[in-house]
Amino acid sequence: MLWNTNLTTLIEQMHREVGEMTQKANQHKMMACNMILDLFRKEVEFENIQGYHDLKDIVRRALDAEDNYNLLFIGPPASAKTLFLLGILESKKGVYFDGSNTTNRILDVLEEKRPKIICIDELDKMPKKFQEKLLNFMESGHIKVDQIRRQYDFRIKGAKVFAACNEITRLSRPLQSRFRRLNLPAYTEEQFLEVSTKVLPKLNIASVIGKAVWDQRGDIRDVISIGKLVRKTDGPEEVEQIINTMTKYGEMKEH
Numbered sequence: 001m002l003w004n005t006n007l008t009t010l011i012e013q014m015h016r017e018v019g020e021m022t023q024k025a026n027q028h029k030m031m032a033c034n035m036i037l038d039l040f041r042k043e044v045e046f047e048n049i050q051g052y053h054d055l056k057d058i059v060r061r062a063l064d065a066e067d068n069y070n071l072l073f074i075g076p077p078a079s080a081k082t083l084f085l086l087g088i089l090e091s092k093k094g095v096y097f098d099g100s101n102t103t104n105r106i107l108d109v110l111e112e113k114r115p116k117i118i119c120i121d122e123l124d125k126m127p128k129k130f131q132e133k134l135l136n137f138m139e140s141g142h143i144k145v146d147q148i149r150r151q152y153d154f155r156i157k158g159a160k161v162f163a164a165c166n167e168i169t170r171l172s173r174p175l176q177s178r179f180r181r182l183n184l185p186a187y188t189e190e191q192f193l194e195v196s197t198k199v200l201p202k203l204n205i206a207s208v209i210g211k212a213v214w215d216q217r218g219d220i221r222d223v224i225s226i227g228k229l230v231r232k233t234d235g236p237e238e239v240e241q242i243i244n245t246m247t248k249y250g251e252m253k254e255h
């Protein structure tokens with residue numbers, strides 16, 4: 001009887017040890033996968049951005065800097081602001097938020113992922129209350145928000161914020177001061193069309209889409225959005241119909 005009891009105890013112990021070994025093996029496997037991904041993660045190339053070679057170097061240096069460094073891209077529509085943010089995220093782990101569509105989901109994502117790279121487009125359209133939360137976070141790395149249904153209280157150490165806006169006057173002076181500001185001029189029509197063909201490499205009529213969006217005073221995000229709706233068999237007439245419909249029902253942004 002005693003022998004059976006000891007055997008049972010031994011088997012249970014072996015099961016626990018095997019479980020612990022499996023868990024540790026999975027953790028090591030995940031760490032190895034992440035290390036391999038990091039090794040193959042390419043340098044930030046910004047292939048879709050026309051010009052700005054000197055500015056691209058500054059952004060790379062900011063990304064590689066050991067200390068916290070925040071950049072704010074300022075400029076009119078069609079000045080490559082969004083392309084810089086997307087270029088950063090193509091090569092670096094991070095999260096992207098649209099300031100014009102701000103919800104508490106931002107807080108959920110930050111708490112869950114604890115990203116080191118945070119990209120915010122249309123920062124000037126972010127509600128004031130979220131701008132204040134962003135300022136507090138950039139000053140302390142701490143997010144503390146008390147709501148009726150949910151409370152947030154966490155820190156992200158060493159996060160870098162890259163943001164873009166059209167009108168910097170819509171940002172508070174304290175928030176402006178947390179960024180190194182970079183002013184981008186608008187693309188020329190020729191540059192805009194070249195960028196359009198780069199962001200839509202699979203479409204033969206990418207330049208047609210770019211020209212139509214340019215005439216509507218849209219930006220590269222509109223080019224990408226329209227491109228997702230265009231079929232390979234579509235021509236200029238179908239592109240014009242899509243843009244007219246989206247403008248009619250408010251999907252194309254007016255600048």
